[in-house]
Amino acid sequence: MSTTVAVIAHRKKTLGAGLDRLRVLISEQDVGDLIWYEVPKSRKAPKKVRKALSQGAELVFVWGGDGMVQRCADALAGTGVPMAILPAGTANLFAANLGIPVDLDETVRLGFHGRRAVLDLGKVNGEHFAVMAGAGFEAEMIADVDGGTKGRLGKLGYVAAAIRHVGGAPVPMKVKVDGATWFDGRGSCLLLGNVGTIAGGVEAFDDARPDDGWLEVGVSTASGPVEWARVLGRMVAGRSENSPLVRVTRARRVSVRFGSPLTYELDGGDRGTTDRLKARVVPGALTVCLPELAQQGRSAGSRPAK
Secondary structure: OOEEEEEEEEOOOOOOOOHHHHHHHHHOOOEEEEEEEEEOOHHHHHHHHHHHHHOOOOEEEEEEOHHHHHHHHHHHOOOOOOEEEEEOOOOOHHHHHOOOOOOHHHHHHHHHHOEEEEEEEEEEOOEEEOOEEEEEHHHHHHHHHHHHHHHHHOHHHHHHHHHOOOOOOOEEEEEEEOOEEEEEEEEOEEEEEOOOEOHHHOEOOOOOOOOOOOEEEEEEOOOHHHHHHHHHHHHHOOOHHHOOOEEEEEEOEEEEEEEEEEEEEEOOEEEEEEEEEEEEEEEEEEEEEEOOHHHOOOOOOOOEOO
């Protein structure tokens, strides 16, 4: 039985032989209607996803980077319609955490014939995210990395961007996890994670999985170049939890108040400033087309689709 397929593509992103090749690859499958939308910016994608769903889309291919995936995941959350990620961005962190290759032919194959996994999403201030959300130092740092160094320098780019932002002083921060106060002091960075590896291949949360029903929560109290160098050194080495300047836990719900407004981001996309965040995990919110388990790393989803 043929499938109604939608393609939501960021037209400025590139992968393999491009969108024309994608159209050919899809035509080789048992496809009924093909719904095709190209957008110039990722923030225009959710409207197209919702339109495709209203037209009966049963499989949605998303062409772009983490920002595009996040916007489409926000629209697909709770629908049960599978997302096939075509990692045409620079970092493609969600795809990398899930073991999805940067290979156009193979990712199209996974879309039609790959394993369907039901994964969690986080939700912050009403918007879903797939990789991470952060506020303060981290948000400024991620924006800097995304702005130009991530593709060239990897982990070194991440650290270099961090060094440019170490001047900010910690601010009063009260963090409640699952209704109980967990942190009440001065912090320079709040991080919420759905997966373990963030920009530059840095592993921020050693045991994070996108299918465990939890959000990872981290707060850093580091201030100034020396302390941040210690924190980042441990993060690059994959031992962030061992830093005395970092506190880590996990939660289903998180509520945060900042003493002064901080910049926050979702999956590397700037969302402006806020003095409070409300976050929660949304278990099983998104169905994603993945390689078989033997091909994936330990951060990949393992729960089968319902």
